[in-house]
Amino acid sequence: MLIDCHNHLGVDLFFYLNGYHPYAQDLPAMVTEGRHCGVDRWVVFPMVSNLTFDVPAMRRAQLVAGGCEAVPYAFENERMLREVYELYPDLGRSTLPFVILDPLREAAAQLRQLRALHARYPFYGLKIQATMIQSDVGALLREGRGFLEFAAEFNLPFLIHSSVAPEDTWSQADTILRVAEATPQVRFCLAHSCRFDQASLDRVAALPNTWFDCAAHRIHCDGVIRELSYVARAPRRFSADYRDPAAVLRALAEAYPTKLIWGSDTPFQSYVAEIDGRFVSLRSTYAAEVDCVQSLPENLRRAVGCDNLRALLQLPDATLLTRG
Numbered sequence: 269m270l271i272d273c274h275n276h277l278g279v280d281l282f283f284y285l286n287g288y289h290p291y292a293q294d295l296p297a298m299v300t301e302g303r304h305c306g307v308d309r310w311v312v313f314p315m316v317s318n319l320t321f322d323v324p325a326m327r328r329a330q331l332v333a334g335g336c337e338a339v340p341y342a343f344e345n346e347r348m349l350r351e352v353y354e355l356y357p358d359l360g361r362s363t364l365p366f367v368i369l370d371p372l373r374e375a376a377a378q379l380r381q382l383r384a385l386h387a388r389y390p391f392y393g394l395k396i397q398a399t400m401i402q403s404d405v406g407a408l409l410r411e412g413r414g415f416l417e418f419a420a421e422f423n424l425p426f427l428i429h430s431s432v433a434p435e436d437t438w439s440q441a442d443t444i445l446r447v448a449e450a451t452p453q454v455r456f457c458l459a460h461s462c463r464f465d466q467a468s469l470d471r472v473a474a475l476p477n478t479w480f481d482c483a484a485h486r487i488h489c490d491g492v493i494r495e496l497s498y499v500a501r502a503p504r505r506f507s508a509d510y511r512d513p514a515a516v517l518r519a520l521a522e523a524y525p526t527k528l529i530w531g532s533d534t535p536f537q538s539y540v541a542e543i544d545g546r547f548v549s550l551r552s553t554y555a556a557e558v559d560c561v562q563s564l565p566e567n568l569r570r571a572v573g574c575d576n577l578r579a580l581l582q583l584p585d586a587t588l589l590t591r592g
Contacts, residue, residue, distance in 0.1 A: 270569075270574065273427070307558060314347070318370075341367070345385060366391060369412075379418060416454055441465060445458075456477060486552040
């Protein structure tokens with residue numbers, strides 16, 4: 269069984285309004301393409317921008333309060349869960365939904381919404397992408413501590429966007445690892461291979477409650493070749509031949525066989541937008557992402573494509589992979 273641990277559903281108005289791509293994905297499109305590529309199950313969560321941000325400001329590439337919703341992700345989480353459980357229950361049966369949250373803003377109101385949703389729809393984890401919404405992931409140890417308590421209460425892991433770029437003050441891998449070390453009763457997965465930062469990957473390997481995923485793997489390898497700022501600089505970078513993404517994935521899987529979890533980041537396996545003040549085109553395909561994991565030896569493919577995710581989720585038995 270091949271499970272994709274990192275997929276977005278819905279619409280991202282910030283990307284759409286600024287002419288960036290991708291900006292949307294629905295459940296039928298994801299499942300149809302994913303099945304064609306050989307994927308069996310999907311972890312899913314909403315897109316990143318949300319309706320608490322002012323739409324005219326988003327058209328100016330700014331994220332400021334003043335949108336049509338008061339609670340971050342309240343609309344987006346319910347909208348996605350309804351798509352999974354009510355609009356397309358036959359397709360949704362192959363998914364493991366996560367909800368997304370803002371670790372800093374309106375934490376108490378978000379928690380009330382999450383408790384109400386949890387009573388109506390099963391979800392299996394909590395997602396954070398703090399960089400885009402400019403929200404400090406370190407707030408989990410302060411204003412957002414209730415999210416850690418919620419995760420422990422319902423035995424839910426976190427999947428958190430990570431960064432090592434100095435200008436990204438919101439999602440530093442070091443900060444996420446500090447949160448994980450302070451909260452041993454909660455499990456964490458750091459996204460995007462910690463941007464290939466060797467020290468962060470080794471710290472993930474050392475902590476019993478942390479894993480990492482390889483979401484958007486090919487365009488991160490491309491970022492190394494292009495010397496872009498969102499990947500670790502050479503002195504700190506995991507050693508591999510980044511001209512060959514399949515070889516990089518195998519090297520990571522061999523170095524961290526119980527910690528690496530495979531994910532594609534659909535639809536963001538491609539990223540055609542502005543980075544560092546200039547427009548860049550980083551393009552991959554779902555099929556190319558799957559080809560990398562399928563090229564692994566069978567034991568490693570089983571570990572990174574299924575077993576390590578089950579360890580993160582602590583699924584009690586295999587029936588949860590189909591939700592009955």
